[in-house]
Amino acid sequence: MPFDGIRQNRTLQVLLGLAFGIIFGFLLQKGGVTLYDVMVGQFLLTDFSVLKVMLSAILVGMAGIHAMNAAGLVRLHVRAGSIGSTVIGGLIYGAGFAVLGYCPATAAGASGSGALDAAVGMAGIVIGAGIFARLYPVLERSVLNRGKFPAETIPQLLGVSPVPVACAVAIMILIILALLATMGL
């Protein structure tokens, strides 16, 4: 694949990770989504900034990624999920997110902008990840593989190419964004 020289250069990758992180944190901060009130406002359905940022990112991101994938420039990185892992973990995550008021990325961005409670939250996330690592062998045997999803991607599930899925997702995103704008949210 092209760019393999860059991709396999470990030192360069560590620096690239740092650079990508700086851009990401900068954007999150500019979008206002590093604010507790904005994040919790999303879950209270009073502030839709988080959803607007996410949907715009998906819209732009998917166009480039699938075009580059078709051109052989990038490969996809998807993993199969399961009810035991994705659904249960997702619900636990959402509850923790609403209590903390930041997600792993925005907690870091908020810490950088001076929110001390976000820094405490970051310490909590590390502790939580450490607890999960200790529980992992037990959970792996008992819960995580329950109810495996039948496919890795939505196109695989439907037996279609990514193009119609991209069109449907794009239309859905544009409708949601237009509705939010007309409703003044």
Added chain:
Amino acid sequence: MYDWLFSATWPPYVVGAGIGILAWMTFLLSDRPLGASTAYAKTAGMIEKAISRENVASMPYYRQVTPEPDWQWTIIIGVIAGGFIAAYTSGTFALSAVPPLFAAAFGADTFFRFAVALAGGITLGIGARWAGGCTTGHGISGTLQFSLASWVAALCFFAGGILAAGLLFGFWFL
């Protein structure tokens, strides 16, 4: 001319588009999706490693998520720095402990807010690793690849979040 660069907020669509383009770059130059929660698991592993190297070697999870300061770890250091740069250059950097919405509902006690943030963080940390990703890894990087697990995860994140926030602050729409 550069006023927009230093303005405190950008429209969410501009920020989202920027993150979308950032996702192209991480796939193209690093062959990786953008993610944030792995860095926390790596940090936990590094702390465990500092305490007992043998212990970490025997833990299966840290064979999958290697406790090393690599790309996935430096990204979160970058996010802290990026948040600081954006806040400092636009004049919004300020130390704060209790967000306004939290203070209005539960009082302005710093210790209480820190205790809640710690508990929330621990819960989120367990959930992120349980689900195999966070708002960034599943919610943006996974969904844009049309990963089935990521779309289910994103819906569950919102379901869990809406439920928990409603229980804490009350459901205004009920």
